[in-house]
Each structure stands twice: as C-alpha cells, then as structure tokens.
Amino acid sequence: xxxxxxxxxxxxxxxxxxxxxxxxxxxxxxxxxxxxxxxxxxxxxxxxxxxxxxxxxxxxxxxxxxxxxxxxxxxxxxxxxxxxxxxxxxxxxxxxxxxxxxxxxxxxxxxxxxxxxxxxxxxxxxxxxxxxxxxxxxxxxxxxxxxxxxxxxxxxxxxxxxxxxxxxxxxxxxxxxxxxxxxxxxxxxxxxxxxxxxxxxxxxxxxxxxxxxxxxxxxxxxxxxxxxxxxxxxxxxxxxxxxxxxxxxxxxxxxxxxxxxxxxxxxxxxxxxxxxxxxxxxxxxxxxxxxxxxxxxxxxxxxxxxxxxxxxxxxxxxxxxxxxxxxxxxxxxxxxxxxxxxxxxxxxxxxxxxxx
Numbered sequence: 001x002x003x004x005x006x007x008x009x010x011x012x013x014x015x016x017x018x019x020x021x022x023x024x025x026x027x028x029x030x031x032x033x034x035x036x037x038x039x040x041x042x043x044x045x046x047x048x049x050x051x052x053x054x055x056x057x058x059x060x061x062x063x064x065x066x067x068x069x070x071x072x073x074x075x076x077x078x079x080x081x082x083x084x085x086x087x088x089x090x091x092x093x094x095x096x097x098x099x100x101x102x103x104x105x106x107x108x109x110x111x112x113x114x115x116x117x118x119x120x121x122x123x124x125x126x127x128x129x130x131x132x133x134x135x136x137x138x139x140x141x142x143x144x145x146x147x148x149x150x151x152x153x154x155x156x157x158x159x160x161x162x163x164x165x166x167x168x169x170x171x172x173x174x175x176x177x178x179x180x181x182x183x184x185x186x187x188x189x190x191x192x193x194x195x196x197x198x199x200x201x202x203x204x205x206x207x208x209x210x211x212x213x214x215x216x217x218x219x220x221x222x223x224x225x226x227x228x229x230x231x232x233x234x235x236x237x238x239x240x241x242x243x244x245x246x247x248x249x250x251x252x253x254x255x256x257x258x259x260x261x262x263x264x265x266x267x268x269x270x271x272x273x274x275x276x277x278x279x280x281x282x283x284x285x286x287x288x289x290x291x292x293x294x295x296x297x298x299x300x301x302x303x304x305x306x307x308x309x310x311x312x313x314x315x316x317x318x319x320x321x322x323x324x325x326x327x328x329x330x331x332x333x334x335x336x337x338x339x340x341x342x343x344x345x346x347x348x349x350x351x352x353x354x355x356x
Contacts, residue, residue, distance in 0.1 A: 001043040004076065007069035009036055010048060014066050018056060103136045103164060105308045110138035112300030116286050117200075117229055117348060118142055125149040127195040132184050132216060133202030137165030143198060144169070144177050153194070155182040184212045192221045200229040203272070207260035213276040217355055225354040226278065232266030235287075235347035236306075238338040245338075248310050248331025251323040255313055258320065266349035278353035286348040292341065302339040306346060307332060 012022040023033040041048055048062035058066055121143050123129060127150040134140045134154035144152050154177055156162050162179050169177050182188060184202070197216045203209040216226060233253050238245065256263040265272075273281045290297040311332055317323050323331075338344045 002040070004073075005036065006040045007073055009033065009040070010062070010066050010069055011073055013049070013056065014058070014070075099312075101308070102312060103161075105305060105312065106136055106138040108300055108304040108308070110142060112297060112305060113286075113288060113348070114142050116288065117350060118146060121146060121198075121227065123147050123150050123196050127151075128153070128193070129196045129198055130189070130194045130216070130219060131155070131198045131200075132212075133199060134165055134179070135161045135201075137161075137168045139198075139200045140165055140177060141168055141172055141174065144174050145172075148176060150176060152177045153180060153189075154178070155180050155184070155187075157181065157183060185215055187215055187219055189219045191218055192224075193219045195221055195224055197224070197226040199226065201231065203228065204230055204256065204263055204265045205259075205261045209262075209265070209272055210276055213272060213278075217276060217278070220355050222356070223354055225352060226273075228269055228273075228351045229286075229348060230266040230269060230351075231263070231346070231348050233263040235266070236345070238335070238344045239342045240334070240337060242331070242334035242337070244327060244330035245334040246331070247323060248328050248335065251317045251328060251331075252310055252313050254322050255317050255320065258322075266347065269349050269351040273351060273353045277355075279356055281351065281353040283349055283351045286350055288346045288348070289343070290339075290345070291343045298339045301346075302344045303336065306344070307335040307339070310335060 009022065009026065012025050013019060016022050016025060019033055019037075020030055023030045026033065028036075037048065044061070044065075046061040047059050048065060049056045050059060051057070127147070129143075129147070129150055129152050131140060131143070131152055131154040134156050135158070137154070140152070140154050144150075154165065156165070156179075159181055162181055166179050169179075180188075184206070185208075197220055199216070203212065206212055213226075220226065233249055236249055253263040262268070270281055270283045288297070288301055290302055292298065310328075314328050314332070317328060318325055
C-alpha cells in the first residue's frame with residue numbers, strides 16, 4: 001500500500017509547502033504528483049492534507065504519516081550510505097588495484113591463456129548468462145564472442161572498470177553484453193533469472209566466497225550451471241629455483257590474506273561448491289607450462305602476467321611490511337630470469353556445476 005515514492009512525496013510537500021513546488025523538486029508534473037497523492041489517500045482511506053485559505057495543512061493522520069515517513073526515509077539514507085561504504089571497502093580489498101597497468105596486465109593474461117581456459121566455455125544458443133565480477137572486460141570480450149547467440153549481463157563493483165569494459169566491448173562491435181554496477185552479495189535480480197553464471201578470478205578477492213555462491217545460486221534457473229575459474233599461487237614452480245622468488249610470491253599470498261582474500265583458492269573450488277549444495281561438480285586443472293620453445297608465452301605469461309602481478313603489489317607489500325625491499329626486488333629479478341633461460345609452471349582450476 002505504501003511505497004517509498006509516497007514517503008518522499010509527503011516529505012517534500014512538508015519541506016516546500018506546496019504541491020507545485022514539490023512536483024518541481026521531484027521532477028514530476030503536477031498532475032502526476034496529484035495522482036500519486038490521491039492514490040496514497042485512497043489506499044490509506046484518510047486525507048493527508050486539506051486547504052485553509054489556499055494553504056496546505058496536514059490532517060492529524062497526515063502529520064503521523066509525515067513524521068513516521070521521515071524516520072523511515074532517514075533509515076533508508078543510512079542504509080544506502082552503509083551499503084556504499086561496504087562497496088567501497090570491497091573495492092579497497094582488491095589487492096591488484098585499478099591502475100592502467102593492472103588493466104593492461106589483465107588483458108595480457110586473458111589473451112595469453114584464452115585457449116587454455118576457454119576452449120570449452122560454450123553455452124546453449126539463446127542462453128542468458130550472468131558474468132559476476134567482469135572487471136575491465138578482459139574475459140567478457142572472449143566469452144561473449146565465443147557465444148554470439150547468447151546474451152550477457154556483466155556486473156562489477158568498480159565504476160571505473162565497468163567504463164573500461166564498456167569501451168572495449170563497444171570498440172569490438174560486440175552487442176550481446178549489458179553492463180551493470182552491482183554487488184555480488186546483493187544482486188538486484190529475481191530468483192531463477194539466469195541460465196548460467198560465469199565467475200573468473202573473483203572468489204579469490206572476497207572474504208566470504210560461500211555467501212557469494214549462495215547469492216549466485218539464487219539467481220540461477222533450475223538445472224542452471226555455474227562456471228568458476230580461479231588460480232592457485234601454491235601451484236607455482238620454476239627453474240632456476242629461487243628462494244627470493246618464492247618469498248615474493250608468498251608476499252602476494254600474505255597480502256591477499258590480509259585483505260581477506262585467498263590467492264590459493266583454486267584448490268578449494270570443489271568443497272566450496274559442494275558445501276553450497278551444487279551438484280554435478282567437475283574441477284579441471286588447467287596448467288600453464290612455459291619454456292623457451294614458447295616465446296609468446298614467455299612474454300605474455302611469465303613477464304606480462306605473473307611477474308607483472310608481483311611487481312604490482314610491491315609498494316603495498318612494503319608499506320605493510322610483509323617483505324623487505326631487497327627481498328621483493330630480488331624475487332622479481334629472479335622471476336624474470338625464468339623468462340630468459342628457464343621454465344615456469346602455474347595451474348588454474350576451472351570448475352563447473354549445476355543446481356538441482
């Protein structure tokens with residue numbers, strides 16, 4: 001019976017003293033405002049205002065509605081501010097940050113290992129797919145192109161990242177993606193809205209991935225599927241061996257843990273999905289192995305993806321005293337050595353599952 005727009009209408013009339021001024025403030029025509037007021041009074045069965053000498057006066061019931069409504073609107077404002085604060089805090093916990101260098105790194109990573117991760121990222125024609133945590137669109141442009149007959153809703157918390165993603169998709173002429181700024185823990189979609197959900201390099205950055213999975217599960221249709229891709233820094237090995245490089249990688253793991261994330265979450269995908277009551281769970285390791293016989297991978301993965309990632313967390317790791325300057329610089333130097341005459345190996349984990 002009572003909607004937020006009714007509360008705002010009455011509150012505005014109380015503030016400005018007339019229906020015409022309230023209509024202007026609320027960007028309504030006077031007839032639309034009068035219609036809403038009549039609708040409210042009809043639903044309540046009481047009159048909110050009456051006119052005395054061409055001035056509006058609240059009835060006793062109107063005064064009660066005005067005062068109670070103002071308290072409710074204040075609570076809504078507080079809630080919106082709190083949600084905004086939570087969103088901003090979640091943005092801050094993204095360990096890699098939102099720099100232009102990070103955007104380049106993400107696109108290098110996506111391009112270099114596209115075939116490895118996405119040769120089987122295919123959905124049925126006409127499917128509606130939610131991409132949760134699309135970032136700058138590095139994965140979006142790949143999966144939307146591979147599934148041109150499907151439609152995608154790609155969401156992220158970061159307004160800056162979404163803008164970059166939209167620019168990328170537009171420049172490529174891709175037309176089956178819609179971007180929205182949303183929170184993975186509080187999705188605005190109805191239950192059973194999507195045929196499939198896609199999540200890539202997201203769960204590693206959040207404190208309670210099981211809660212995110214529950215919310216994603218809610219918006220999946222019956223028999224709908226989820227696809228999750230995550231890395232696992234504990235799977236890294238290389239030659240020449242280097243304790244300094246291992247310490248630099250561990251600094252990334254420790255920093256992400258301080259930010260309530262988990263850089264080793266790849267190994268946990270099966271239990272996470274099982275605990276969230278998904279069925280038909282399949283986890284497939286996707287191993288990146290690089291040596292001098294794969295020069296494009298030396299540049300694209302060792303240098304421009306993995307080592308660039310460790311380079312990117314250097315300042316924050318030093319600020320938080322997780323590692324010394326000499327240790328991380330030595331580690332980065334030794335990681336680059338593996339690109340010169342060595343080998344490098346890292347494992348991603350791709351999981352698929354469905355709901356009953």
